[in-house]
Amino acid sequence: xxPDAALAIPELAxxxxxxxxxxxxLLRLARGELLSVHAELRALLYAGVLLLTGGVGLLxxxxxxxxxxxxxxxxxxxxxxxxxxxxVRVAPPFSWQEVASPNLAFDYLLLLGILLVAADLAYCExxxxxxxxxxxxxxxxxxxxxxxxxxxxxxxxxxSLALSSFAAWRGVSLTLxxxxxxxxxxxxxxxxxxxxxxxxxxGLGLARSRRKPHFEPxxxxxxxxxxxxxxxxxxxxxxxxxxxAWAGALLLAGGALAGAAYRARRFPLFAYGVVAxxxxxxxxxxxxxxxxxxxxxxxxxxxxxxxxxxxHRRMREAAA
Amino acid sequence: xxxxxxxxxxAAAVRxxxxxxxxAGWIDEAALxxxxxxxxxxxxxxxxxxxxxxxxxxxxxVCGGFGFLAVTVASGHDGVLAGLALAAGASLVAATELLTGxxxxxxxxxxxxxxxxxxxxxxxxxxxxxxxxxxLHLADGWPVFWTATAALTGAAAWRWGYPLYAGIGTAAxxxxxxxxxxxxxxxxxxxxxxxPALVRLAESPRLxxxxxxxxxxALLVALAGLYVAVHVGSWDAxxxxxxxxxxxxxxxxxxDGGLARWAAVAAMxxxxxxxxxxxxxxRRLPLLAAGAAAAIASLATLPxxxxxxxxxxxxxxxxxxxxxxxxxxxxxxxxxxGGERHxxxxxxxxxxxxxxxxxxxxxxxxxxxxAEPxxxxAEPNFxxxxxxxxxxxxxxxx
Numbered sequence: 001x002x003p004d005a006a007l008a009i010p011e012l013a014x015x016x017x018x019x020x021x022x023x024x025x026l027l028r029l030a031r032g033e034l035l036s037v038h039a040e041l042r043a044l045l046y047a048g049v050l051l052l053t054g055g056v057g058l059l060x061x062x063x064x065x066x067x068x069x070x071x072x073x074x075x076x077x078x079x080x081x082x083x084x085x086x087x088v089r090v091a092p093p094f095s096w097q098e099v100a101s102p103n104l105a106f107d108y109l110l111l112l113g114i115l116l117v118a119a120d121l122a123y124c125e126x127x128x129x130x131x132x133x134x135x136x137x138x139x140x141x142x143x144x145x146x147x148x149x150x151x152x153x154x155x156x157x158x159x160s161l162a163l164s165s166f167a168a169w170r171g172v173s174l175t176l177x178x179x180x181x182x183x184x185x186x187x188x189x190x191x192x193x194x195x196x197x198x199x200x201x202x203g204l205g206l207a208r209s210r211r212k213p214h215f216e217p218x219x220x221x222x223x224x225x226x227x228x229x230x231x232x233x234x235x236x237x238x239x240x241x242x243x244x245a246w247a248g249a250l251l252l253a254g255g256a257l258a259g260a261a262y263r264a265r266r267f268p269l270f271a272y273g274v275v276a277x278x279x280x281x282x283x284x285x286x287x288x289x290x291x292x293x294x295x296x297x298x299x300x301x302x303x304x305x306x307x308x309x310x311x312h313r314r315m316r317e318a319a320a
Numbered sequence: 321x322x323x324x325x326x327x328x329x330x331a332a333a334v335r336x337x338x339x340x341x342x343x344a345g346w347i348d349e350a351a352l353x354x355x356x357x358x359x360x361x362x363x364x365x366x367x368x369x370x371x372x373x374x375x376x377x378x379x380x381x382v383c384g385g386f387g388f389l390a391v392t393v394a395s396g397h398d399g400v401l402a403g404l405a406l407a408a409g410a411s412l413v414a415a416t417e418l419l420t421g422x423x424x425x426x427x428x429x430x431x432x433x434x435x436x437x438x439x440x441x442x443x444x445x446x447x448x449x450x451x452x453x454x455x456l457h458l459a460d461g462w463p464v465f466w467t468a469t470a471a472l473t474g475a476a477a478w479r480w481g482y483p484l485y486a487g488i489g490t491a492a493x494x495x496x497x498x499x500x501x502x503x504x505x506x507x508x509x510x511x512x513x514x515x516p517a518l519v520r521l522a523e524s525p526r527l528x529x530x531x532x533x534x535x536x537x538a539l540l541v542a543l544a545g546l547y548v549a550v551h552v553g554s555w556d557a558x559x560x561x562x563x564x565x566x567x568x569x570x571x572x573x574x575x576d577g578g579l580a581r582w583a584a585v586a587a588m589x590x591x592x593x594x595x596x597x598x599x600x601x602x603r604r605l606p607l608l609a610a611g612a613a614a615a616i617a618s619l620a621t622l623p624x625x626x627x628x629x630x631x632x633x634x635x636x637x638x639x640x641x642x643x644x645x646x647x648x649x650x651x652x653x654x655x656x657x658g659g660e661r662h663x664x665x666x667x668x669x670x671x672x673x674x675x676x677x678x679x680x681x682x683x684x685x686x687x688x689x690x691a692e693p694x695x696x697x698a699e700p701n702f703x704x705x706x707x708x709x710x711x712x713x714x715x716x717x718x
Contacts, residue, residue: 001604003525003532004330005337008359017354022346029669030337032523034660035603036669039676041650044612046683048642055635062632104650104666105643111684112643160681218681267369274373291391298384301377305430308377312370 001032038104045108053115060123069127076120083113084149091153096211099154107157114149114158118142118165136176139169151212160218167195167226189233196227224257224269228276235283243283250280262311278304321481324362326528328426329481331359333529340670363426374429382412382437398448405445412438420480435480439472459565466496477537481530487537494545498564507549507560511542518542522606536606543595543610550587553621555580588618603663 009030013023028034056079060072087110090102101107118138125131125138143165150159170191179187203219206212231253234246258273260266282300287293321329338355341347347355366374386408394401412434419431446468450461473489476482497506521527521535548554595611598604619638628634653659653666660667668676 001523002333002337003523004333004529007525008334008355012355012358015354015358017358018347018351022341025346026337026341028663032603034663034665034669035605036665036667036671037605037608037653038666038668039671040605040608041646041666042676042680044646045643046680048639048646050639051635051642052639055632055637055639058630058632059636062630103654105647107680108643156677156681157684160685164685217678221678222685267367271369271373275376291388294384294387294391296384298381298388301381301384304377305374305381308370308373312366 001035002030006030041104042108045105049108049112049115052112053119056116056119060119069123073120073124073127076116076123080113080116080120083109083116087113087153094152095154098212098214101154106153107155110149110153110155111157111161114142114146114161117145136169136172139165139172143169150215154212156215156218159215160222163199163219163222167192167222170195186234186237189230192226192230192233196223196225196230199223199226221268224272228253228257228272232276232279235280244286247280247283251277251284252280254278254280262315265315274304274308321479321528321530322421324424325420325426325481326530328361328363328424329528329530331361332363332365332426334359335361340672343672344670363424365425365427366429371427371429371432375433378430378433379437382408382433386441398452402445402448402452405441405448409438409441409445412441416480431480432482435476435482435485439476439485442472443469462565463496463499466492466499470496477534478531481528481534483530483533483537486534487541490538490541491545494541495563498560500564503564504549504560507545511546511549514542515539515546519602519604519607523604540606540610543614547588547591547614547617550584550591551617551621552581552584552588553624555584588621592618600662600664 006027009018009023009026012018013020018026025034056076060076063072087106090106092099092102121138121142125135131137143162146158146162146165149155150162171188174187174191177187199219200223203216203223206219207216228250231246231250235243235250237243237246254273254276256273258270258277261269261273278300282296285296287296335356338347338352342349342352386404389404389408390401394404416431416435416438419425419428419434425431443465447465450456450465451458455461456464469492470489473485473492477484477486477489494507494510497503497510500506518535518539522532522539524532524535527535549560551559554560592611592615595607595614597611599606599608599611622628623631623634650666653661653664656665659665
């Protein structure tokens, strides 16, 4: 509902600014006589998928002895097959370009199917020890399955799940190996950086090759966050020199990302870069005194504001 | 809100509507340009990312500046610190006025941060004077503090047009009346009395968009307060009375099964139904959202009072039923003439699909794959399920 637009539409239509045939529809929308609940239905579907998968998780946890592993694994497989079977039945043909979802439920039933497969696989691994010492590999398998499904069925939602499962695989593998995020050998840090750079490169590769180019933002955003987070982890290194070196690296990486994103008009990436560079610089200065620290944050923020305003003005002038 | 700012907000609402029509393909670029020229923008605005960054750095600058003064000037002198907070708050009020007035900033981040910091510092300084030695007794001070918060944030919402402040002001007003002897009754009576007026204000063409949004925010908080007041769990726990400083002593024992408790049970069931009915009848998303949230809260409360079976069964059957109901609603709407029924449609119409898609992808990244049980020390049982955060550094920044 938009009362101001409802008042403006007749005037705009009379002046010829709006096409006459669209006026009744625009008026209905502006007066609240027609309401789209598309986003709300999708959000409710997402909540339903969360509830259902949460219930399935509890089911297998609490009923292992009573129902038996084979029955649980079979039930999960059947449920996953039902969801994925429906997806396969209604899916449009494959294309490397964006394909419109055949209906509102498509993405979420695909997501439900993949989550049920993941739950089944994790359960089988826990109950039967399918993967032996390579326990964490079920996450890698899920990442692969989700990735393949994302490409086949053109789902950014499932693609995002594939990437996060891949990163989770690295995290669980390191935990199994006994490495903590703050450990001195930096295994988490390097894994996060490698994953992040890999995701970003993969996303850029997709865009450049024009194969599922609309997946690129998902991969690049997640990749940048992981890489910057990994570099940022280095700043808490116990060794003073190493901590400062990582702070410098964060400053450089953040600055480079901000510059590149600004030129490409990728503003969320610009924000990641600016915040990372600022955090790196603030750590690099190693201010110990409270008053000096406060003064630094106050003065530097004013400078950041001035810089942002100047960058914004330049951008507007360039666009004009 | 100044008349100039109100006019600018109205023009911005028309331009925003035109952009959404263009996104839906209902008008062309020429029509969009024509709308922009008839409703020009005389404000200095920035996009959402620059706005967030400017807000962040302004907040850091103010906190840093105040921290510097606190450390250097007022160290160890609480009274001086409180005075500084009041002075800084007043200066930031003036700065916000200057930014929104002379500098014509709107949706610019900086003025939003200065307004928020102004309120926080004024309330912080005021709280020190209220609760300092020689000030009011704690029990007497809180109602005054909440009333002052409601007045200050209400004034800020009216003057600068931020719906957040209207919501905070309404919540603070409810917190203030909770201290009165009939606090729970007022939590029921006041929202019931105010809701019809707030619904009308939220749709009134006489108000600028920011004030309509403020009325919506106040409505949602008032309805939340009403729901809390009639909720049987809040009745049993004497939640409102506890918020009001413990006036629960004179009330009957919580689980006495008396008439009031049964009335609470009935109201807890009726309220979501009435809100959903009103939302459907008037085709208003805020009422539908409030009704849906209340229904979810009532359903979530049910297992605490009625044994429905094990939790896994409730979640699994509930989730499956939920999905079925949503799919049924979607099919019902889609099968209607022109893909709509009673003024509702499941078609996206003017939604920003790309933005929505990225938000959904971010939400999916927050789903952790079922955790590897032996890796996390949960042997021998499985500990999976969706809905945990983590995974690959998920973020809502998309």
